[in-house]
Amino acid sequence: MSQPISFLTQSLEKTTLTAVSASPNNSYNARSLSIPSLKPTKTLKPFSTGDVKILLLENVNQTAINIFEKQGYQIEFHKTSLPEDELIEKIKDVHAIGIRSKTKLTKNVLKHAKNLVVIGCFCIGTNQVDLEYAADQGVAVFNSPFSNSRSVAEMTIAEIITLSRQMGDRSIELHQGIWNKVSAKCWEIRGKTLGIIGYGHIGSQLSVLAEAFGMNVLYYDVLMIMALGTAKQVSTLEELLNKSDFVSLHVPETPDTKLMFGTPQFAAMKDGSYLINNSRGSVVEIPALIDALKLGKLAGAAIDVYPQEPAKNGPFFNNELNSWTSELQSLKNIILTPHIGGSTEEAQSAIGIEVGSALTSYINEGTSTGAVNFPEVALRGLDLDQDNAVRVLYIHQNVPGVLKTVNNILSDHNIEKQFSDSRGDVAYLMADISGVTSEDIKSLYEELNATQYKIAVRLLY
Numbered sequence: 001m002s003q004p005i006s007f008l009t010q011s012l013e014k015t016t017l018t019a020v021s022a023s024p025n026n027s028y029n030a031r032s033l034s035i036p037s038l039k040p041t042k043t044l045k046p047f048s049t050g051d052v053k054i055l056l057l058e059n060v061n062q063t064a065i066n067i068f069e070k071q072g073y074q075i076e077f078h079k080t081s082l083p084e085d086e087l088i089e090k091i092k093d094v095h096a097i098g099i100r101s102k103t104k105l106t107k108n109v110l111k112h113a114k115n116l117v118v119i120g121c122f123c124i125g126t127n128q129v130d131l132e133y134a135a136d137q138g139v140a141v142f143n144s145p146f147s148n149s150r151s152v153a154e155m156t157i158a159e160i161i162t163l164s165r166q167m168g169d170r171s172i173e174l175h176q177g178i179w180n181k182v183s184a185k186c187w188e189i190r191g192k193t194l195g196i197i198g199y200g201h202i203g204s205q206l207s208v209l210a211e212a213f214g215m216n217v218l219y220y221d222v223l224m225i226m227a228l229g230t231a232k233q234v235s236t237l238e239e240l241l242n243k244s245d246f247v248s249l250h251v252p253e254t255p256d257t258k259l260m261f262g263t264p265q266f267a268a269m270k271d272g273s274y275l276i277n278n279s280r281g282s283v284v285e286i287p288a289l290i291d292a293l294k295l296g297k298l299a300g301a302a303i304d305v306y307p308q309e310p311a312k313n314g315p316f317f318n319n320e321l322n323s324w325t326s327e328l329q330s331l332k333n334i335i336l337t338p339h340i341g342g343s344t345e346e347a348q349s350a351i352g353i354e355v356g357s358a359l360t361s362y363i364n365e366g367t368s369t370g371a372v373n374f375p376e377v378a379l380r381g382l383d384l385d386q387d388n389a390v391r392v393l394y395i396h397q398n399v400p401g402v403l404k405t406v407n408n409i410l411s412d413h414n415i416e417k418q419f420s421d422s423r424g425d426v427a428y429l430m431a432d433i434s435g436v437t438s439e440d441i442k443s444l445y446e447e448l449n450a451t452q453y454k455i456a457v458r459l460l461y
């Protein structure tokens with residue numbers, strides 16, 4: 001799918017990657033660590049930047065456009081997604097495409113993308129893209145899983161206070177003209193215990209915010225994770241549930257977390273405690289939550305995510321969607337929000353920077369760290385004083401003997417450094433070679449391109 005392209009050396013500013021989230025755990029956004037060089041390095045460019053064509057759909061954030069403009073890429077921008085036939089026509093000659101959740105990049109669409117090198121999903125999810133087919137064609141896909149962590153953590157804090165003070169109910173009553181000034185069972189959150197399940201990007205941010213409000217923080221995680229502040233990790237979920245006034249779920253959707261919160265977990269919670277689920281709709285058994293609220297075991301709950309969610313805005317949150325909807329809606333002190341935990345202007349702008357930087361870094365330098373469908377490979381930059389150096393990017397089928405063939409082709413030159421990794425059927429080799437003349441570049445490209453198991457070849461210099 002990726003085609004030979006003409007190459008030029010250009011001296012433009014190197015893209016700097018922005019770390020947009022922080023967490024003490026080992027899933028920390030590794031992309032921010034992918035260019036570790038401290039001294040200035042040679043700026044690589046894939047080809048004349050004016051020739052790099054990028055199609056941006058669905059009103060991708062301005063922060064991303066700024067990054068691509070700075071690189072001199074040719075940008076075609078659309079506020080909406082495109083009908084499939086138009087998308088097929090436009091994707092034929094672009095090198096990169098940026099989408100959000102509405103554009104479906106199926107095999108049928110991608111098979112027309114003859115020049116495509118990379119796809120950027122300016123959102124969290126990537127199931128709108130046929131990831132496997134893209135990888136088989138040598139197309140890396142990037143997303144932004146952690147840019148909205150802070151937004152979710154802040155909303156959770158707001159919910160803890162709102163539940164504790166029954167503000168949701170008071171607001172609904174006053175909208176209906178009912179003045180109901182009460183203080184019974186309304187509490188300050190200072191001195192109360194928050195139990196966080198899943199101490200990753202969001203859970204750890206929440207931990208810091210909660211302590212600033214004077215809360216005590218416990219957390220439970222399948223990994224041993226260093227505490228922030230004075231939070232304490234507990235070794236069992238039961239201990240956390242027994243001791244917490246507020247329990248907030250921040251686990252990913254996995255087979256282990258599916259319905260991990262049901263009747264036994266509600267029974268283990270303190271009487272009059274609160275549950276918050278801003279993680280995934282598959283994690284909590286909602287009928288069990290309804291029972292716990294009806295029995296008065298829980299004093300309230302906040303739910304942002306549901307087993308079935310409408311595909312678009314409108315009057316779709318009803319019993320047809322989830323059979324228990326009206327029962328849930330009828331309960332007291334329950335905050336229901338339409339999956340807006342991460343929906344802020346700041347998160348959108350951080351997503352633009354994160355995905356925009358990842359795309360630029362992949363196009364210009366071949367760095368695939370953070371790709372969701374592709375082997376993750378990165379090399380430190382080439383030294384400024386290294387003349388006649390070329391970076392070889394070779395994507396190939398993951399079969400025995402390929403590296404022998406490739407290194408044979410490269411062996412007339414000095415291989416300064418190289419790194420290779422595989423993921424499933426696809427492997428990716430990156431090598432910096434020196435002592436390469438401009439005539440060599442053409443023949444190197446032709447030789448590599450003619451190898452049996454090649455998927456795509458690019459040379460950067």
Ligand SMILES: NC(=O)c1ccc[n+]([C@@H]2O[C@H](COP(=O)([O-])OP(=O)(O)OC[C@H]3O[C@@H](n4cnc5c(N)ncnc54)[C@H](O)[C@@H]3O)[C@@H](O)[C@H]2O)c1
Pocket residue numbers: 023025027124145146148149152197198199200201202203220221222223250251252253254256257260278279280304305339340341342343
């Ligand atoms: N409501 C929203 O709009 C919104 C926005 C962003 C993310 N999310 C969701 O929030 C959740 C957390 O996101 P994150 O970015 O913090 O993820 P993360 O990967 O950074 O952290 C998840 C943590 O959960 C832990 N974990 C995994 N399985 C566990 C288990 N069975 N028990 C206890 N801990 C477990 C992991 O070890 C990790 O530390 C995800 O489900 C994500 O999809 C929701």
